[in-house]
Amino acid sequence: MQEVLQTDEARISPETLEQLPAPLFAVLDGAHFDDIESELLTLGIKSRSLFLKGGDDDLRRDGPFLVNLKNREIIEAVCRIANHGPCAVFWSCSEGEQVLWRHLRTINEILIPDERLPDNDGSQGRAVQYERVLFRHWDPNVLGAILPLLSRAQFARVLGPASHVCFDSPDYGGWRRARTSENLPRPERGTLRLEPEQMERLKTAMLHSSRLRIARFLKANVPPHFSGVDDEFVWGATLASERSADELGIKTERGRARWAYVMMMSDGKAAGAPEVRNYVRDGGDTPDNRVKSLIQHAVDSLRSGSYASGGRV
Structure with a gap:
């Protein structure tokens, strides 16, 4: 990659x-x-x-x-x-x-x-x-x-x-x-x-471009205590976060980048944490705005609960 x-x-x-x-x-x-x-x-x-x-x-x-x-x-x-x-x-x-x-x-x-x-x-x-x-x-x-x-x-x-x-x-x-x-x-x-066919090709190109920007965001923000993080891992983390982002209704690129960061920090466990999912979906604001304040909240809950980050920390 x-x-x-x-x-x-x-x-x-x-x-x-x-x-x-x-x-x-x-x-x-x-x-x-x-x-x-x-x-x-x-x-x-x-x-x-x-x-x-x-x-x-x-x-x-x-x-x-x-x-x-x-x-x-x-x-x-x-x-x-x-x-x-x-x-x-x-x-x-x-x-x-x-x-x-x-x-x-x-x-x-x-x-x-x-x-x-x-x-x-x-x-x-x-x-x-x-x-x-x-x-x-x-x-x-x-x-x-x-x-x-x-x-x-x-x-x-x-x-x-x-x-x-x-x-x-x-x-x-x-x-x-x-x-x-x-x-x-x-x-x-x-x-x-x-034309419609050109728009479909444009959407594909734009999706790939968005993924690149999110992957670069992750690469630039890897915590110092992480190890073994290379381009292949960062690209995989970007793609792996998409399904749960869709499920949670996170739509903006910035929100999806932040969610990908949370997923990377938790070794993918944040998507299965009820407290994290409820926090994003609580209805008090849009999922994209809620994910703004999610990172510290998620890290705190993951460290104090049973969703501690895994092997790459």
């Missing part, structure tokens, strides 16, 4: 970016910052939101911001920012900033099959009904999940006037570079649409 749990992310360097045709641009994910627009201004870098003013200020602040990488100083500053986490997607567009800005705004939303409707997959002979959702193309992990699923026509729609798009998506293979080609169809107009 070394490949799966590898935590060293590819470093984004000015030299890597300068291999791309100029002019170069970066789209930064505001959700990773308190106020990326203001933070960039303190560095003397102007940015441009891909969301128009007049809407929700919080949504706009946490959304995408386009930066023109017009000189080496800006490129170096943005690389330093991008190497702190998956928050940047890089574009090469010969037609310039305004053309790229307009194009990226046209892919801010995407159509996906409406999962609120039963059997909405085209298998019953009925036309698939779609809903419009936000397409977070400024998140490199989102692009890392979606780009491999696209048809050539869909890929051309995403690239639009750009010749290259590059990003470091740690949950989907690290550094990725995609480019246009002569035999790529002309980009179609209209909203990009994912």
Whole structure:
């Protein structure tokens, strides 16, 4: 499982970016910052939101911001920012900033099959009904999940006037570079649409990605007194915790990561401990919120009762 749990992310360097045709641009994910627009201004870098003013200020602040990488100083500053986490997607567009800005705004939303409707997959002979959702193309992990699923026509729609798009998506293979080609169809107009089969493949990829993040969380939080914990054990602990998490109604990734930690700490015994299960299911709050305070509660009860941790402690 070394490949799966590898935590060293590819470093984004000015030299890597300068291999791309100029002019170069970066789209930064505001959700990773308190106020990326203001933070960039303190560095003397102007940015441009891909969301128009007049809407929700919080949504706009946490959304995408386009930066023109017009000189080496800006490129170096943005690389330093991008190497702190998956928050940047890089574009090469010969037609310039305004053309790229307009194009990226046209892919801010995407159509996906409406999962609120039963059997909405085209298998019953009925036309698939779609809903419009936000397409977070400024998140490199989102692009890392979606780009491999696209048809050539869909890929051309995403690239639009750009010749290259590059990003470091740690949950989907690290550094990725995609480019246009002569035999790529002309980009179609209209909203990009994912079909039911593509959505099923996307769910599979996202589930694997979520498992990777949970496994990395466990690996980074192994107690010092544990021994014999390797990648294979951590991956197995991640998978082994899923059934009991489902039974307890723990749905969020953060909650499931915490539950996987409790299961690892107890050598799998927490799932069978009535006190622990009742604590999570007591109805006073959602299971995901209850599991926030579960770790110390579970450890205390496991140490004082008959569910003491087993062989790997």
